[in-house]
Amino acid sequence: MLDLNKINKHYNLKEGISLEDLSQVFLHIHQANYKCNQNIIAEGSSKREVYFIKNGLVRTYWVNKKGEEITTGLFWESQFFASHDIVLLNKKSRFYYQALEDTEILYGDYDLFQEIVENNQKLHKSRKFVFQEMLLKGLERIESFTMYKPEERYLRFIADKPDLINRVPDKYIANVLGITPVSLSRIRKRIADKK
Amino acid sequence: MLDLNKINKHYNLKEGISLEDLSQVFLHIHQANYKCNQNIIAEGSSKREVYFIKNGLVRTYWVNKKGEEITTGLFWESQFFASHDIVLLNKKSRFYYQALEDTEILYGDYDLFQEIVENNQKLHKSRKFVFQEMLLKGLERIESFTMYKPEERYLRFIADKPDLINRVPDKYIANVLGITPVSLSRIRKRIADKK
DNA sequence: TTGATTTATTATCTTTTGTTAATTACATCT
DNA sequence: AGATGTAATTAACAAAAGATAATAAATCAA
Numbered sequence: 001m002l003d004l005n006k007i008n009k010h011y012n013l014k015e016g017i018s019l020e021d022l023s024q025v026f027l028h029i030h031q032a033n034y035k036c037n038q039n040i041i042a043e044g045s046s047k048r049e050v051y052f053i054k055n056g057l058v059r060t061y062w063v064n065k066k067g068e069e070i071t072t073g074l075f076w077e078s079q080f081f082a083s084h085d086i087v088l089l090n091k092k093s094r095f096y097y098q099a100l101e102d103t104e105i106l107y108g109d110y111d112l113f114q115e116i117v118e119n120n121q122k123l124h125k126s127r128k129f130v131f132q133e134m135l136l137k138g139l140e141r142i143e144s145f146t147m148y149k150p151e152e153r154y155l156r157f158i159a160d161k162p163d164l165i166n167r168v169p170d171k172y173i174a175n176v177l178g179i180t181p182v183s184l185s186r187i188r189k190r191i192a193d194k195k
Numbered sequence: 196m197l198d199l200n201k202i203n204k205h206y207n208l209k210e211g212i213s214l215e216d217l218s219q220v221f222l223h224i225h226q227a228n229y230k231c232n233q234n235i236i237a238e239g240s241s242k243r244e245v246y247f248i249k250n251g252l253v254r255t256y257w258v259n260k261k262g263e264e265i266t267t268g269l270f271w272e273s274q275f276f277a278s279h280d281i282v283l284l285n286k287k288s289r290f291y292y293q294a295l296e297d298t299e300i301l302y303g304d305y306d307l308f309q310e311i312v313e314n315n316q317k318l319h320k321s322r323k324f325v326f327q328e329m330l331l332k333g334l335e336r337i338e339s340f341t342m343y344k345p346e347e348r349y350l351r352f353i354a355d356k357p358d359l360i361n362r363v364p365d366k367y368i369a370n371v372l373g374i375t376p377v378s379l380s381r382i383r384k385r386i387a388d389k390k
Numbered sequence: 391t392t393g394a395t396t397t398a399t400t401a402t403c404t405t406t407t408g409t410t411a412a413t414t415a416c417a418t419c420t
Numbered sequence: 421a422g423a424t425g426t427a428a429t430t431a432a433c434a435a436a437a438g439a440t441a442a443t444a445a446a447t448c449a450a
Contacts, residue, residue, distance in 0.1 A: 179438090181399095186399090345406085364428090375408060
């Protein structure tokens, strides 16, 4: 079942958009369920699709020269994601996108959605909103790398998204913060000792 | 003089957009020249404006608790910038935006431009393009923090934008890479010694 | 529930970075 | 040219992070 309300709430779709406008979009949405640890997008893929997380959790990672998986980002419920390598750069995806929990996904063809938006004035605002949210999330993360040290980044991460600590293995969180799992463990200890 | 060609070249404004469409926009563009070191946006400002760099160089920085200026980003010719605190978050700007060279700027009211775009279908593609470019630039930077260590980040910075090394003081570049100026100096020495 | 596997912590050592201060190099201005 | 201010380098030490390995804890599957 498509839970329109949640999407509306999060993405400002309401203002001036009728169900009729939305139906154009929803006709082309597919649903897929991924088991924990299953890949949604694999490295090398070139499927031009955009994904929306109904519920669950997704990480994106790549494999470096040493063969280590480096997690570069996390996405959770009510967020859109896509391989920007594929949809924006027209390249093969350098990254994997993997479910970290059993995850329900809505997805559809990226170019088709762009076309639908091009042809329906009312949807432009929603697209702008989605891009803005992504941009802001990105800017905030960049700022945290330049403005704070790892320990502060970790504390801000907790404050910002407390539930993720219990849903995401530390080793992935460490990568997202730009440090090693061993170092994160020491930071946690340091913080605990201060109290 | 407004050099439309340069803007067109960089921002995909050409396809299907007539000079008439553009004139709507250009009617509301102002020009300003900033001397090296002059502030374009000050911390605390809430002027809802968007800026385009005709030529020159701009850094964005904030002042931390210790009173140190931390440079979080750089913008150069043919790029748009704005205080995202102001235009996207409706807050006062946490950041300064300062010319690092004598800089020619085109600027205008952010909300007005948004409105013009809302009312002219043909401009939507251009706005999307601008947002995408910003998003891609941001994602690339985030990736570099999670995927590479400082030395690699510096080498990639040089490879990506060689001219900036000669235009931007090292202390600002260091901040952008997430390290201290002293550490950058050591990295430079290490690289030189390897050869 | 137990055994196997993965994850997190701890320990040790090396490397890098941060911090502060001194020194050198560079640029600017009168 | 000489004085002044700013930036970059170097030095010395402390703090933090990376790497690797060993251990403990937690998770998963049979």
